[in-house]
Amino acid sequence: MDFKYLAIGFCVALGVFLLIAETRRKHKAHLIWRLLASMMAILCFYFLLYPPGFTTKKKAGTQEINLLSSNVSELSSLSRFTYSLDHQVFMDHRKDGVQFVPDLEYFLKSNPDLQVIHIFGKGLSTEQLQLLKGKQLSFHPGPAVDGLTALSWNGQLTPSSELVLQGTYQHTGGEASKLLLEGLGTKLDSITLTEKGLQTFTLKAIPQQSGKAVFRMIGLKGKDTLFTGPVPIEIKASNPVKVLMLASNPDFEYKFLKNWLFEKKYPLIFRSRISKDKYSTDFLNTDIKELHAITPALLKKMDLLILDEEELEQLSGAERSNIKQALDNGLGLFIRVSSVKSGLGIAAGNSLYESESLKNKPLNAGFTNHGAILSALPFEQLLFLKSGNDDQPLFQEVGGKILVNSQLYGMGRQTVSVLSATYQWMLNGAAGDYAQFWSAMVNKTARPAEAKERWTISPGSPQVGETVAITISLPQGGLVPAFKTAGLMMSPLQNRELATQWQLNTWAGQSGWNTLQIADLNDSFYVYHQEDWQQLREAQQRLATIKFVQHHPIHNQVVEKSILLEKKLSLWWFFIPFLLSVSFLWYETKML
The missing domain is CATH 2.60.40 (Immunoglobulin-like)
Structure with a gap:
């Protein structure tokens, strides 16, 4: 800006100088023409340095388009510009004016005026949708079809564990749909869906082989195969928790728990007290064949110790000291208590109380933190636990009273339970609830596994x-x-x-x-192959597009915009007059 003012001052000074010089010349025959030529040359010289500009209007670029993600039946009814990200759709409809967009991000940056996008077909991927943030969107999905909308399964299994596939299926009506789970050429499970709408389903199987395998899930409707997809699983042998169980008397609770641990292939040492110094000992799934006392060497080989309050009290002082030391070094301790006067094991902090609120009522309980509610136990529960600041409740009745509490002690964990007859689940045919409860207790309390990759x-x-x-x-x-x-x-x-x-x-x-x-x-x-679970991916893509568009609706009518452009006059408009003026001044001096 400062140089511009200097140029103006220079041109004014030059003009004054030329005006004085022309008026003092002896030959004044063409004075008027020379003065005009001088002023014209100075003016054109300035405009060559700073050419004048003007404002013009230009219509903005494309502001509303259609975007096809799959074939559309009535393409002729679509107005506006139409584009497609799918090359096959472009090849099928290029005669109808559909243009191909190989890169959506580049296309959006090349069209900054784009405001509204109408999406047709099966929707866009999550990455493509993120590029459309800030745009106004509408989605016109194709007709709903039968197929999966969600699916998951536990691909990492242990021997004898159950494979569970769960998901949702969209049934449009008409003939019933059938879902099959096959493995190694054998039908493992199936389910038939007849109701119209979104249906949930579960397929289960217990693989008998070990290592890697690929099962298949097949969807049928009538004689048509809707989809078939691989279900890869891997059965890995795990390091089971080593359990030492000490019973003050061989009641039904210990009997059922011993049988369950044996069936699940847990290494187990079960010692039941017969009299003060006499015991009955079972060695199941373990190489250990002798048990004389509870020594540090024995406890170091164990991951979990299960016992009741009476047995803990009858152990010697040295054995209780060994248990305390092992607990501090990482051993898990599970204690069953049945009296409000119990000492509650090694770790302090728990306390007991009695309540008759559930007297003459079955026990309805479940895992804490909105966990599963298991089937009712047919006995009254009067003894409960109070939770301290360092405690973690694991299991409670539906009213909130705590039944199982856990707390850290050194590197180990102590869990206290007031449940006396969980075997009632087995007697009532709820073996799944029994397994779920004790699996959770064992996994939560046992010595943590060594850190691995x-x-x-x-x-x-x-x-x-x-x-x-x-x-x-x-x-x-x-x-x-x-x-x-x-x-x-x-x-x-x-x-x-x-x-x-x-x-x-x-x-x-x-x-x-x-x-x-x-x-x-x-x-x-x-x-996976590109064709694997293609129907499921398209259904999830469709749902993701619907959800994304709900947050980016069309809320304004598209207004045609014009862009104001600042343009400069061409330098030729000033260079030619400047050249003619200077030439005239030279010619008049030399020739005239």
């Missing part, structure tokens, strides 16, 4: 050609461990904040099981 993969169900991110957590830092996928050595990136965490980015190169080797850990993950 852990890993996660994103996305959880990768497809061929898709980028996958593998996050590896190691038990400790140190040197970079060896990473291999599909037999190829890979170079991971260490997390800047967590020295024990590594990130590995790679491609899902081949379908089926892909190996993953992390130091001494050999594991695998499954990669």
Whole structure:
């Protein structure tokens, strides 16, 4: 801006100088013409430095379009510009004026005036929807079809554990739909859906083999096969919890628990007191064959100790001291109490109280934190636990009174239970509830497993050609461990904040099981074909688009916009007059 004022001052001074010089010339025959030529030359010289501009209007670019994600039956009824992200849709309808968009992000940046997008067909992926934030959207899905809308299953199993597939199915009516679960050429489970609308379903099976396997789920409607998809699972042998159970008397609770632990293949030592110094001992699923006293060496081999208050009181002082030391070193301790005068085991903090609110009533109870409510137990419960600041309630009756409480003690955990007859679940045919309760108690109380290499993969169900991110957590830092996928050595990136965490980015190169080797850990993950679960992915994409569009509705009428543009006059308009003026001044001086 300062230079512009200097240019104006210079031109004014030059004009004054030329005006004085022309008026003092001896030859004044063409004085008027010379003065005009001088002023014209100075003016054009200034405009060559700072050409004048003007404002003009330009119509804005495309502001409303149609975006096809699948074929549309009545394409001729669509107005506005129509584009497609699907190359096949573009090839089918290019004669109708449909244009292909190979890259949505580039297209949006090339059309900054775009306000409204009408989406037709099966919807867009999550990544594509994120690019449309800030736009006004409408979604016109195609007609609803029969098929899955959600599906999940527990792919990592232990021997004799149950495979459970759960999901939702959209049934449009008409003939009944049938879902089948097949494994190794055998029909494992099936369900028939007859009601119209969104239906939930569960398919179950207990795989008999070990290692990796790929089951299949098939959807049928009449004679038509709607879909078929792989269900990869892996059955791994786990390190079972080693249990030591000490009973003051062999009641039904201990008998049923012993049988259940034996059937579930837990290594178990069960000692039942007959008299003061006489015992009956069972060694089940274990190599240990002798038990004379509760020693530190024995407790070090165990992960969980289960006993009742009477047995704890009858143990010697040395044995109780050994249990306390083992608990401090990580052993899990589960104590059954039946009296309000109980000492409540090793750890302090728990207290008991009696209440007759459930007198002559069955016990309805469930896991805390909105967990599952199990079937009623046919006995009255009068004894309950009070929870302290360091306690974690695990199981409570529906009114909130605590039945099972847990607390940390050193590196171990002590759990106290006032339930006296959980075997009633077994007698009443609720074996699943019995297993669920004791599985939770064992897993929550037992000695924690040693830290090992852990890993996660994103996305959880990768497809061929898709980028996958593998996050590896190691038990400790140190040197970079060896990473291999599909037999190829890979170079991971260490997390800047967590020295024990590594990130590995790679491609899902081949379908089926892909190996993953992390130091001494050999594991695998499954990669799906592009055609696998295509119907399910399209249904989830449709639902995700509906939800996203609800937060980005069309709330304004599209107004045609015009853009004001500042333009500069061409320099030729000033250069030619400047050249003519200077030429005239020279010619008049020399020739005239």
